[in-house]
Amino acid sequence: MQNNNGKRESNARGGNQRGGSMPTGPRGGGMPGGPRGANPGAAQPKVSIAKSLKRLSVYTKKSTGLIILTAIAVLIGTLVTVLTPKVLGNTTTIIFAGVKRAAGIDFTQLRLTLAILLGLYLATFLTSFLQQRFMTVITQDITRRLRRDLKAKLNRLPINYFDQHQNGELMSIATNDVDNIVSGLQRSLTSIISSVITVIGVFVMMLTISPLLTLVVCLTIPVMLLVARLVTPKAQKYNAEYFGSLGQLNTQVEESLQGFTVIKSFNGTEEALNKFEHANKSMVTSGWKAVFISGLTMPMMTLVQNVVYVLLAAIGSLSVVSGSMTLGNMQAILQYSGQFSSPLMQLAQIWGTLLSMLTSIDRIFAVLDADEMDETLGDYPNQLASDAKVSFNHVQFGYDDKLLMPDFNMEVEPGQMTAIVGETGAGKTTVINLLERFYDIKGGALLVDGQDIRNMSRHELRTKMAMVLQETWLFSGTIFDNIKYGNENATDEEVYAAAKAAYADDFIQKLPDGYQTVLNENADNISQGQRQLLTIARAFIADPEILILDEATSNVDSRTELIVQQAMARLLKHRTSFVIAHRLSTIYDADRILVMDHGNIVESGTHQELLAENGAYQQLYQSQFATA
Known part of the structure; x- marks a missing residue:
């Protein structure tokens, strides 16, 4: 895969995303068919010597x-x-x-x-x-x-x-x-x-x-x-x-x-x-x-x-x-x-x-010789007259023969913040994987701005999006380059502005080499919260139309969480966003909260509306705050 700006490549898993860390697989919907850990080559059919040498030639x-x-x-x-x-x-x-x-x-x-x-x-x-x-x-x-x-x-x-x-x-x-x-x-x-x-x-x-x-x-x-x-x-x-x-x-x-x-x-x-x-x-x-x-x-x-x-x-x-x-x-x-x-x-x-x-x-x-992603543009019906920014219309999907989503429907208006909650395996991350086209749907239609995403190249689709994930991913290199990864065409001033907007400029300036500080392989020479702020700055500089947040504050302490939430509030402003949340305290202000279970939306509404329904959301809320 190539990344959205078509220049620097990340590692193999999820290398197309802009502004965020790498996805670690379909956590919300279970792993696709086939055991992880197969050896490509150890169990391959025997190939003739002449054929092998001919291919190498x-x-x-x-x-x-x-x-x-x-x-x-x-x-x-x-x-x-x-x-x-x-x-x-x-x-x-x-x-x-x-x-x-x-x-x-x-x-x-x-x-x-x-x-x-x-x-x-x-x-x-x-x-x-x-x-x-x-x-x-x-x-x-x-x-x-x-x-x-x-x-x-x-x-x-x-x-x-x-x-x-x-x-x-x-x-x-x-x-x-x-x-x-x-x-x-x-x-x-x-x-x-x-x-x-x-x-x-x-x-x-x-x-x-x-x-x-x-x-x-x-x-x-x-x-x-x-x-x-x-x-x-x-x-x-x-x-x-x-x-x-x-x-x-x-x-x-x-x-x-x-x-x-x-x-x-x-x-x-x-x-x-x-x-x-x-x-x-x-x-x-x-x-x-x-x-x-x-x-x-x-x-x-x-x-x-x-x-x-x-x-x-x-x-x-x-x-x-x-x-x-x-x-x-x-x-x-x-x-x-x-x-x-x-x-x-x-x-x-x-x-x-x-x-x-x-x-x-x-x-x-x-x-x-492994099968590649199908980059052929489709010819599926569009709905350009639709006002929705993102539409899931009768989407069907499963990682194997069994459908995880038999009939999934959702519409998100421009600028709307949509939170997705549910127990582990409910299909929350699967929604994001489908939206980013990490996997293709098996039925129905998934539209962005009224256009079926299968009619767009993955590069075109992902230039509209940025992700900030729970697992922060930063490559070995300077802090400046890590932020600029979200937009290779950004100027130096734009990089500094993105860092300030993400509340990262303060800690960066205190480092011995500032923006030229070199991060090691796992970025262990800065804290988890600082790493998260850098991914938010990367998303800022990408200036996406659609923002995806996947438990972006779950790995930081309460004080750092407040800073991260302030940075995300700036980032979310006037943008269509999807927030996958386990801590409900982070989504009280969401325009719409979707409660998922086994690949279906079982409840939908604002925080107060869902509490009043005394249903699945209310039970999740009680499980987190009953002892508070």
């Missing part, structure tokens, strides 16, 4: 030129590496032949051969340097674009997606999985290209020396294929479990840090440590299994390589003694056997990295 298109240069560098470097043993073998042959001849060693030919050998080594160094340089640029660019797309995707996902997935898991995907892909590409891409070219080049060179010994060396190929066939399924399984456990671990750490004071207050340290230990143990178990299974390939390949080397040495020695092969060629074939086996072993080792990378690719694309 989309992010390499802008780096096509560098990839071509990298491939050329790899090709040249590999060919040089393949030629080196042959030239080195020629050096041995020249020296050996010179020792046997009476004329001695041909130093002219030897110097030429050594000069060629030195040139080959220098070329190997240069191509290796270029490969690493190009791959660093390529992988970092992929990282940037993957994270950019993930962030943009999270802002386009509906609220219910975040109700069903843990924040720690999503953070793990955006950080750990992206890093895993990049490190995997960095290690494996050039190695795979180099290994394939090396195997082909070495095979050709060995054929020119001895077809029989070449056949012996090729015994390693079926072994590698068999090992890969056995290892791949289990490695993929444990890699998926590992990254799922990593997301769970991130969630545990995030929750412990956010609730540190509560954990200490309720002596919950041991329980928190036990939860962390469980997640940590699960991650370690799946992690070592993935590494162990993937690592089985190396010792098996090493065993086969040693056996092949012994066979080559025995057969080659007999060939040299019989005169059918020169000593230099035998030396070359032994070196080539190492060069032939080494890429195969490297491929086997890379295979585990590749499987881990593929798991991360699948988890990332599980998020990127």
Whole structure:
């Protein structure tokens, strides 16, 4: 989602709202279907390797030129590496032949051969340097674009997606999985290209020396294929479990840090440590299994390589003694056997990295493929002749198949203050969620200024609104920037004026750095009441047509509450407003009070009118003030 001013983004939950804190889910109407905490990626259907790599290749298109240069560098470097043993073998042959001849060693030919050998080594160094340089640029660019797309995707996902997935898991995907892909590409891409070219080049060179010994060396190929066939399924399984456990671990750490004071207050340290230990143990178990299974390939390949080397040495020695092969060629074939086996072993080792990378690719694309909010403008009937600012006409809504609101009706006049009260789960916050289009209605019509909100973009709709919620949300940054968040086009004078209107200027001026005071991650370096005043100032600067207050004074002391209420009274003046209240003392002056129960309005009127009815409102009032 993008915020109302279309600039700075907030975190994923409720990032569109202006002037207030973040919503924490449909508290008033129960959570939508699906358990919160599902792992996007841990239980995904198995995706083929080719399909996963094809999807990732989309992010390499802008780096096509560098990839071509990298491939050329790899090709040249590999060919040089393949030629080196042959030239080195020629050096041995020249020296050996010179020792046997009476004329001695041909130093002219030897110097030429050594000069060629030195040139080959220098070329190997240069191509290796270029490969690493190009791959660093390529992988970092992929990282940037993957994270950019993930962030943009999270802002386009509906609220219910975040109700069903843990924040720690999503953070793990955006950080750990992206890093895993990049490190995997960095290690494996050039190695795979180099290994394939090396195997082909070495095979050709060995054929020119001895077809029989070449056949012996090729015994390693079926072994590698068999090992890969056995290892791949289990490695993929444990890699998926590992990254799922990593997301769970991130969630545990995030929750412990956010609730540190509560954990200490309720002596919950041991329980928190036990939860962390469980997640940590699960991650370690799946992690070592993935590494162990993937690592089985190396010792098996090493065993086969040693056996092949012994066979080559025995057969080659007999060939040299019989005169059918020169000593230099035998030396070359032994070196080539190492060069032939080494890429195969490297491929086997890379295979585990590749499987881990593929798991991360699948988890990332599980998020990127998730259904987004429908931004298509509707063609629903409007009622532009209506004088009501907000109208709920026979609205139907439910978070699952069961309707929470079977037939909800309400009209709010311009400038009217409407308070909504009721027991927990009555549907109070659901009304606000529907008004802000955090969720879409399933029937009926919801109109603002006579226009069905489904005919408006969410951006257009939310520019008309601001929210001040019970859970204050302030981002890490200066107080000035937090206030200006409500309107990025506001001038400095307007920011200061908004702070004064919200009664926040006084405490801000007393801070060491004033408006440039930097708030930490949870804004814990100022009090709860001060945080609330800043959110009110943010709403002031947004200058909304519709204001939503959700228990905005419930977390502050009585003295601070008076200041906050004075600030809100200024903010509410001449604005259409919705106030969700648990403390009835805050809504005595409301133009209209709605009492909700199970998604329906059961009573409606002013404070005095509802008390006179001796109904549900009167019972709520008595429950709060009977003992006063």
